[in-house]
Amino acid sequence: MGSGRLPKTIVCEHRTSLHPQMHVKTIPCKEKNIYEQDPDILPPSGAHLRWTEGGQVVSEAASVVVSSRSYADFTPEATFDIKKVDLHRLEEGPPLTSTLTREDGLKYYRTMQTIRRMELKADQLYKQKIIRGFCHLYDGQEACAVGIEGGITLSDHLITAYRAHGYTLTRGGTVREIMAELTGRREGIAKGKGGSMHMYTKNFYGGNGIVGAQVPLGAGVALACKYLGTDQLCVSLYGDGAANQGQIFETYNMASLWKLPIIFICENNQYGMGTSVERASASTEYYKRGDFIPGLRVDGMDVLCVREATKFAADHCRSGKGPILMELQTYRYHGHSMSDPGVSYRTREEIQEVRSKSDPISMLKDRMLSNNMASVEELKEIDIEVRKEIEDAAQFATTDPEPPLDDLCSHIYANEKSFEVRGATPWTKLTSHS
Amino acid sequence: MASLRSFLQCNFDILRKTFVILFVNVRDALNQAMDEELERDERVFLLGEEVAQYDGAYKVSRGLWKKYGDKRIIDTPITEMGFAGIAVGAAFAGLRPICEFMTWNFSMQAIDQVINSAAKTYYMSAGFQTVPIVFRGPNGSSAGVAAQHSQCFAAWYGHCPGLKVVSPWNSEDARGLLKAAIRDDNPVVFLENEMMYGVPFELSEEMMHKDFVIPIGKAKVERQGTHITLVSHSRCVGFCLDAAAVLAKEGVECEVVNLRTIRPLDVDTIEASVMKTGNLVTVEGGWPQYGVGAEICARIMEGPAFNYLDAPAVRVTGVDIPMPYAKILEDHSVPQIKDIIFSVKKVLNM
Numbered sequence: 001m002g003s004g005r006l007p008k009t010i011v012c013e014h015r016t017s018l019h020p021q022m023h024v025k026t027i028p029c030k031e032k033n034i035y036e037q038d039p040d041i042l043p044p045s046g047a048h049l050r051w052t053e054g055g056q057v058v059s060e061a062a063s064v065v066v067s068s069r070s071y072a073d074f075t076p077e078a079t080f081d082i083k084k085v086d087l088h089r090l091e092e093g094p095p096l097t098s099t100l101t102r103e104d105g106l107k108y109y110r111t112m113q114t115i116r117r118m119e120l121k122a123d124q125l126y127k128q129k130i131i132r133g134f135c136h137l138y139d140g141q142e143a144c145a146v147g148i149e150g151g152i153t154l155s156d157h158l159i160t161a162y163r164a165h166g167y168t169l170t171r172g173g174t175v176r177e178i179m180a181e182l183t184g185r186r187e188g189i190a191k192g193k194g195g196s197m198h199m200y201t202k203n204f205y206g207g208n209g210i211v212g213a214q215v216p217l218g219a220g221v222a223l224a225c226k227y228l229g230t231d232q233l234c235v236s237l238y239g240d241g242a243a244n245q246g247q248i249f250e251t252y253n254m255a256s257l258w259k260l261p262i263i264f265i266c267e268n269n270q271y272g273m274g275t276s277v278e279r280a281s282a283s284t285e286y287y288k289r290g291d292f293i294p295g296l297r298v299d300g301m302d303v304l305c306v307r308e309a310t311k312f313a314a315d316h317c318r319s320g321k322g323p324i325l326m327e328l329q330t331y332r333y334h335g336h337s338m339s340d341p342g343v344s345y346r347t348r349e350e351i352q353e354v355r356s357k358s359d360p361i362s363m364l365k366d367r368m369l370s371n372n373m374a375s376v377e378e379l380k381e382i383d384i385e386v387r388k389e390i391e392d393a394a395q396f397a398t399t400d401p402e403p404p405l406d407d408l409c410s411h412i413y414a415n416e417k418s419f420e421v422r423g424a425t426p427w428t429k430l431t432s433h434s
Numbered sequence: 435m436a437s438l439r440s441f442l443q444c445n446f447d448i449l450r451k452t453f454v455i456l457f458v459n460v461r462d463a464l465n466q467a468m469d470e471e472l473e474r475d476e477r478v479f480l481l482g483e484e485v486a487q488y489d490g491a492y493k494v495s496r497g498l499w500k501k502y503g504d505k506r507i508i509d510t511p512i513t514e515m516g517f518a519g520i521a522v523g524a525a526f527a528g529l530r531p532i533c534e535f536m537t538w539n540f541s542m543q544a545i546d547q548v549i550n551s552a553a554k555t556y557y558m559s560a561g562f563q564t565v566p567i568v569f570r571g572p573n574g575s576s577a578g579v580a581a582q583h584s585q586c587f588a589a590w591y592g593h594c595p596g597l598k599v600v601s602p603w604n605s606e607d608a609r610g611l612l613k614a615a616i617r618d619d620n621p622v623v624f625l626e627n628e629m630m631y632g633v634p635f636e637l638s639e640e641m642m643h644k645d646f647v648i649p650i651g652k653a654k655v656e657r658q659g660t661h662i663t664l665v666s667h668s669r670c671v672g673f674c675l676d677a678a679a680v681l682a683k684e685g686v687e688c689e690v691v692n693l694r695t696i697r698p699l700d701v702d703t704i705e706a707s708v709m710k711t712g713n714l715v716t717v718e719g720g721w722p723q724y725g726v727g728a729e730i731c732a733r734i735m736e737g738p739a740f741n742y743l744d745a746p747a748v749r750v751t752g753v754d755i756p757m758p759y760a761k762i763l764e765d766h767s768v769p770q771i772k773d774i775i776f777s778v779k780k781v782l783n784m
Contacts, residue, residue: 157527191560198558205526205563210550216516217551220523220531227479227505227529234527250516257511411561412595414619419698421595426736434561 077101078371082305088288088295088325094312098304102373105364108150108303109374110382112142112361115166117390118175119334122165122182126338130398131182134209135196138166140333143360144267145170147306148235152314157225159205159218160237162197163267163332167237171204175389179397187396192403193411212238212245215264219251222262222323233261233317235310241272243286252290252323259322263313264290266327267300273336274345287327300328301358331358410434457634463605464494464626467612468532470644472502475530478616481508481521482534482571491536492572492631518544518569522551525567525621532616535571538587538625545590552621553596568615570624573601574668574719575757575768577629584757586720588667591623592696592729598650599696601625603671605635607694610648618650625696627669653700655707659689662713662778665704665730667693670717670769677774686778696726701733708739714747715777717769722751745781750774 077099085093119139125131138145145166148158160167168178173189181188182196189199199207205221208214218236225232238248243266255262266286270277277284287295294316298309309326316324331354335342342351368374409421409432421430458466472478484491486499486509499507510517514535521533535541541548552565574586591599598620602608608626615622640646656671657678664674671692678688689707693700708714714734716727727749734740734747753767778784 159523190558190562193560194558200559200562205523206559208551210546213519213546213551216519216547217523217526219516220520220525221527222523223520224524224527224529227524234523247513247515247519250511250513251519253511253513254516254520258508411557411559413598414556414561414564414566416620 086297143303150307151310185400222260290325300330461631514543518547572628573625581756657690659687
């Protein structure tokens with residue numbers, strides 16, 4: 001996937017600057033000889049590297065060691081070529097270049113890294129049985145959530161399916177309250193009542209467990225936007241598996257008839273649970289499945305591609321033209337959920353290939369470093385901060401107490417005076433509070 | 435002269451009002467309730483099949499589209515799952531939709547949206563996301579519409595926490611409960627009855643007031659009695675009253691309780707009645723197994739009223755079969771007045 005991108009590069013803290021003209025720096029390598037460990041990994045192009053006995057990677061060209069960089073040295077913004085988007089019923093598509101500011105780049109990097117680390121931590125906690133039930137992880141797909149948010153604002157609306165932790169974050173949730181919800185504690189974003197698939201924030205309607213049901217819900221939100229005369233729109237996400245749901249076609253029809261301001265987004269990660277797209281869909285061109293709805297097929301591993309496409313789609317909606325459909329081609333590293341190792345229906349080689357060639361975080365990092373938009377140390381610093389945030393959140397999520405039993409029957413009805421709820425036996429009288 | 439004129443005017447108004455409001459059929463009661471609520475709150479809107487230009491499949495929404503237009507009275511394609519989901523989503527985002535199912539049989543296409551998207555959301559979000567929606571439409575048996583169009587869904591929806599389920603009998607119920615349902619911040623399943631639409635009932639001036647609401651979750655004793663309690667909902671309430679009239683001639687005084695609400699069930703009113711009369715017969719149009727009557731009997735058994743029963747509580751229900759078409763068969767598939775009378779006499783050992 002992708003042209004104009006660097007060949008296999010590694011995600012690690014000890015990569016030197018990749019631009020041949022740049023000052024290079026000696027960086028201590030944590031592992032003795034990473035290149036020996038994996039002969040397939042090539043040293044970054046443009047730099048001749050050799051190993052010292054101390055395990056340090058040093059560039060032959062490095063005669064100057066730069067010990068600190070001021071932020072004034074960094075490029076404030078750069079324009080990148082992005083992959084062309086496939087169009088359906090559209091004369092023009094989003095632009096072929098995207099301008100990224102240093103500030104946005106750092107923000108996207110941090111957010112994607114936070115999602116990545118949060119999901120990996122959830123994996124750990126699940127294996128320790130501190131998280132239970134359903135847990136559908138989003139690592140690999142970070143560019144979708146972050147790119148989409150980059151193309152809309154928090155006053156727009158968004159709804160998605162069950163692979164929702166990343167969106168809960170981009171829509172204003174904190175790692176702390178997300179993790180505490182996963183561990184079922186009282187400070188969880190839904191007070192422990194919802195769990196992995198039922199997290200809500202302002203203008204974010206979950207987190208929905210029934211495949212496809214969120215799509216008409218999203219159209220209803222869009223209807224409200226139009227009805228109330230706001231400039232807002234609703235982004236309604238679904239996967240390649242859900243794309244065959246009848247209710248989605250019902251929604252395409254009504255959204256088009258009534259010109260609802262909705263962006264349908266199909267996150268095509270190639271697999272609906274264990275069924276590959278070719279085995280599930282007669283047509284895998286999900287961006288065309290809206291038929292009379294204009295569509296775009298976008299590289300979902302490139303946060304800038306996603307952002308530009310989302311901006312384009314948002315403009316389309318806000319100009320009153322009605323719905324538009326985006327297919328984001330993406331990939332999930334984990335299986336469908338924590339109970340799926342994810343290798344019975346796809347090969348480890350495939351997963352590894354995507355990880356090494358198309359990782360969204362690496363792609364952004366490479367772009368920023370090779371254009372002097374950030375330093376390695378700076379990004380490392382962000383990594384450290386993110387790691388700390390996740391650790392603290394995990395610690396909190398493990399130690400926060402579970403919800404009180406008094407809360408068991410609450411939140412049945414809104415704005416109602418307290419009433420009695422039957423317990424497991426006729427003598428168990430519980431109370432429900434609004 | 436002025437005072438004479440105002441005297442005449444006053445009496446004329448009373449006369450006019452008396453004639454105009456004296457008899458209102460259930461259809462018009464529903465229509466007026468929706469009209470008034472649409473006027474009262476701009477966020478209220480109606481969507482469903484044929485609700486706008488057709489004036490409603492059963493004419494319940496007659497005149498509303500002419501008055502309020504396309505924005506607030508929306509004709510949908512025949513896609514229940516889709517438009518029910520859209521209605522729920524609109525409720526999420528702050529509107530107050532009335533989602534009509536042409537009959538509740540078609541709600542099965544959309545039942546996931548009613549239960550999983552509407553009913554459970556307030557709980558799953560720990561009180562963050564409200565769903566102020568009304569789903570309404572005719573429920574239960576009609577006349578000659580056969581098996582797929584005759585099911586009663588009171589028990590199915592009444593089963594689910596998070597929903598309010600309401601089943602009006604007469605015009606007063608229809609008006610007051612629909613207004614209450616629209617004003618309620620929770621998802622309400624509103625079970626009408628097609629056979630009742632054309633039946634006129636008296637409505638007092640108080641009932642015609644635009645803020646007349648009947649509290650959801652409260653049953654009404656339609657007829658006081660001493661020997662036996664008849665508990666019912668919807669059309670069967672009328673049958674119970676007819677049966678009570680016949681039985682009164684034989685000296686049996688039935689207390690008739692109109693449930694009005696299926697969930698939350700007003701057990702207190704039923705218990706108080708049973709503790710007074712000592713006998714209970716439930717009457718419903720739906721199937722017996724796992725039905726409304728079954729729930730009432732179980733609750734009576736588990737509560738204080740059991741000790742006051744002089745005989746086991748008994749249910750009168752629809753026959754446990756899909757609804758047949760031929761008139762003679764259909765007539766024998768639903769509870770009739772004679773079935774109620776027979777059951778009362780059995781329970782009272784007459």
